[in-house]
Amino acid sequence: MTCGFLIDMDGVVYRGDKLIPGADKFINELIKRNIPFMFLTNNSQRTRRDVATRLSRMGINVQESHIYTCAMATARFLALQKPNGTAYVIGEGGLLYSLHCSGYAIVDHDPDYVVVGEGRTYNCEMIEKAVQMIMKGAKLIATNPDPNCPTPAGIRPGCGAIVSILEMATGKKAFSPGKPSPVMLRAARKELGLTTNQTIVIGDTMETDILGGAQMGYKTILVLSGGSKIEDLENYAYKPDMIIDSVADLLESELLNDQAEAKLAEVCA
Numbered sequence: 001m002t003c004g005f006l007i008d009m010d011g012v013v014y015r016g017d018k019l020i021p022g023a024d025k026f027i028n029e030l031i032k033r034n035i036p037f038m039f040l041t042n043n044s045q046r047t048r049r050d051v052a053t054r055l056s057r058m059g060i061n062v063q064e065s066h067i068y069t070c071a072m073a074t075a076r077f078l079a080l081q082k083p084n085g086t087a088y089v090i091g092e093g094g095l096l097y098s099l100h101c102s103g104y105a106i107v108d109h110d111p112d113y114v115v116v117g118e119g120r121t122y123n124c125e126m127i128e129k130a131v132q133m134i135m136k137g138a139k140l141i142a143t144n145p146d147p148n149c150p151t152p153a154g155i156r157p158g159c160g161a162i163v164s165i166l167e168m169a170t171g172k173k174a175f176s177p178g179k180p181s182p183v184m185l186r187a188a189r190k191e192l193g194l195t196t197n198q199t200i201v202i203g204d205t206m207e208t209d210i211l212g213g214a215q216m217g218y219k220t221i222l223v224l225s226g227g228s229k230i231e232d233l234e235n236y237a238y239k240p241d242m243i244i245d246s247v248a249d250l251l252e253s254e255l256l257n258d259q260a261e262a263k264l265a266e267v268c269a
Contacts, residue, residue, distance in 0.1 A: 002198055003035070003194075003198050003199070003200055003219075004035060004036035004037055004038075004192045004194045004198060004199060004200070005030065005035070005036070005037040005038070005199075005200050005201075005202055006037070006038055006040050006185065006188050006189065006192075006199060006200070006201045006202070006213075006218070007027075007037055007038070007039050007040065007201075007202045007203075008039075008040055008041070008179075008201075008202060008203035008204060008205070008208075008209045008226075009039050009040070009041050009051075010041075010043075010204075010226065011203075011204030011205065011223070011225060011226020011227055012202055012203060012204050012223050012225065012226060012246075012247060013027070013039070013055070013058075013060065013247075014058060015225070015226070019058045019059060019060075020225050020246055020247070020248070021246070021248055022246060022247060022248025022249075023060070023246070023247050023248065024058065024059040024060045025248075026247040026248065026250055027060050027062065028060075031062075036192045036193070036194065037066065037192070038066055038067070038068050038188050038191065038192055039051070039055075039062070039066055039067050039068065040068050040069075040179060040184065040185075040188055040209075041067070041068075041069050041070065042070045042143070042144040042146050042159075042178045042179050042208065043069065043070070043094075043118055043149065044069060044070050044071035044074070044091055044092070044094050044095040044098075044117030044118050044143040044144070044159065044178075045091070045092045045093065045094050045095070045117065045118045045119065046069070046093070046094045047069075047071075047093065047094045047097050047098070048064045048065075048067035048068070048069060048072065049064050050093075050094065051067045051069065052064050052066070052067055065191075068184070068187070068188045068191065069094060069098070070117075070143040070144045070177065070178030070179065070184060071091075071094045071095040071097075071098040071099075071117060071143055072098045073143075073177045073178055073181075073183055073184035073187055073188075074095070074098065074099075074115065074117075074141060074143045074177045074178065075095075075098035075099045075101065075102035075104065076098075076102055076187065077177040077183050078099070078102065078104060078113060078115070078141065079102040079103055079104070082112055082113075083103060084103045084104070084105075085103075085104055085105075085112040085113065086104065086105045086106075086107045086110075086111045086112050086113070087099055087104050087105075087106060087107070087111050087112065087113045087114070087115045087141075088106070088107060088108060088109075088111040088113070088114050088115070088129070088130060088133055088138065089106055089115050089116075089117070090114070090115070090116045090117070090119060090122050090126055090127075090130060090162065091115065091116060091117030091118065091119050091143070092117065092118065092119050092120075092121070094117075095115065095117040095143060099115070108129075109133075110133075110136070110138075111133055111138050112138065112139065113138055113139050113140075113141050114130045114133050114134055114138045114139070114140050114141065114166070115141045115143070116130075116140070116141065116142050116143065116159055116162050116163050116166070116174070117142075117143040117144075117159055118143070118149055118158060118159050119162075120156070122162060127162075127165055127166065127169075130166055131166060131169045131170055134166060134170045134172055135170055139175075140163070140166055140167070140170070140172050140173070140174040140175070141174060141175055141176070141177075142159050142160065142163040142174040142175070142176040142178070143159055143176065143177070143178050144158075144159050144160065144176055144178030144179060145159070145160040145163075145176045145178070146158040146159055146160050146178075146208070147160040147161045147164075148160075148161065159178075163176075179208045179209065179212050180207070180208045180209070180211040180212030180215065181212070182212070182215060182216055184212075185201070185212045185213070185215075185216050185218070186216065189216075189218075196216065196217045196218060197217070197219075199213075199216075199218040199219070200213075200218060200219045200220070200221060201213030201218050201219070201220045201221070202220075202221045202223060202247065203220070203221075203222065203223070203226075204222070204223050204224070204225060204226025204227050204228060205226065205227040205228050206222070206228045206232060206233070206235075206236050206238075206240075207228075209222075210222055210228075210236075210238070210239075210240050211236075211238065213240075214238045219241045219242075220240040220241050220242070221240060221241065221242045221243075221244060222240035222242070222243045222244075223244055223245070223246050223247060224243065224244070224245050224246070225245065225246040225247075230243065
């Protein structure tokens with residue numbers, strides 16, 4: 001089977017803090033069959049090690065190299081745009097770590113970029129400071145455009161919501177390297193060593209995973225275990241190559257069965 005997978009996490013592998021039934025068996029089967037895959041997340045709060053540890057505690061034992069975050073995509077993009085630059089950050093550890101690893105210094109005045117990610121500790125003072133920096137010439141970067149983040153207690157404002165305040169206040173539009181941007185999807189594909197026609201995106205949202213895959217020319221699989229529902233598809237001018245209830249549909253017991261092999265062969269063709 002000559003293909004590989006870029007797999008969304010929340011809504012595909014787990015919901016909140018609960019594993020979606022069969023997701024662990026599906027991933028274990030990919031590992032067993034040596035099929036390349038990478039998890040993509042638009043959450044910039046955690047490092048790839050943090051994410052791998054969280055998955056491990058759910059019964060999915062993967063390497064850090066199987067994780068690609070929007071924080072990584074953002075940091076690597078900025079390192080190409082302006083090597084060894086500076087950033088004022090509204091975000092948390094995963095974003096700060098990725099920027100440091102890409103040669104960026106975190107500053108509190110005169111930055112090259114104002115970079116915004118997910119966070120629970122931002123305040124009005126930080127927003128005001130960011131506005132002033134942007135008006136003085138700092139470029140505005142959003143790790144992702146998602147307006148909210150799911151939590152066990154419900155949704156909370158996401159990166160896109162925070163960035164919209166800065167956009168409205170300054171009149172400047174943010175650039176986002178996270179999903180559905182080609183920046184993130186192309187970089188992840190290259191890390192797996194896949195070509196465009198070998199790459200399959202598995203996701204639960206039409207606006208990010210499926211849109212990003214369609215824009216890149218990748219094949220796409222929509223799972224109905226997360227955000228988008230079957231009745232939502234009529235609202236979009238693009239469609240996934242395959243629709244399944246969950247990744248568990250590709251399994252029977254602990255092995256991919258003949259029907260699942262046929263489904264995967266069809267989408268890999």
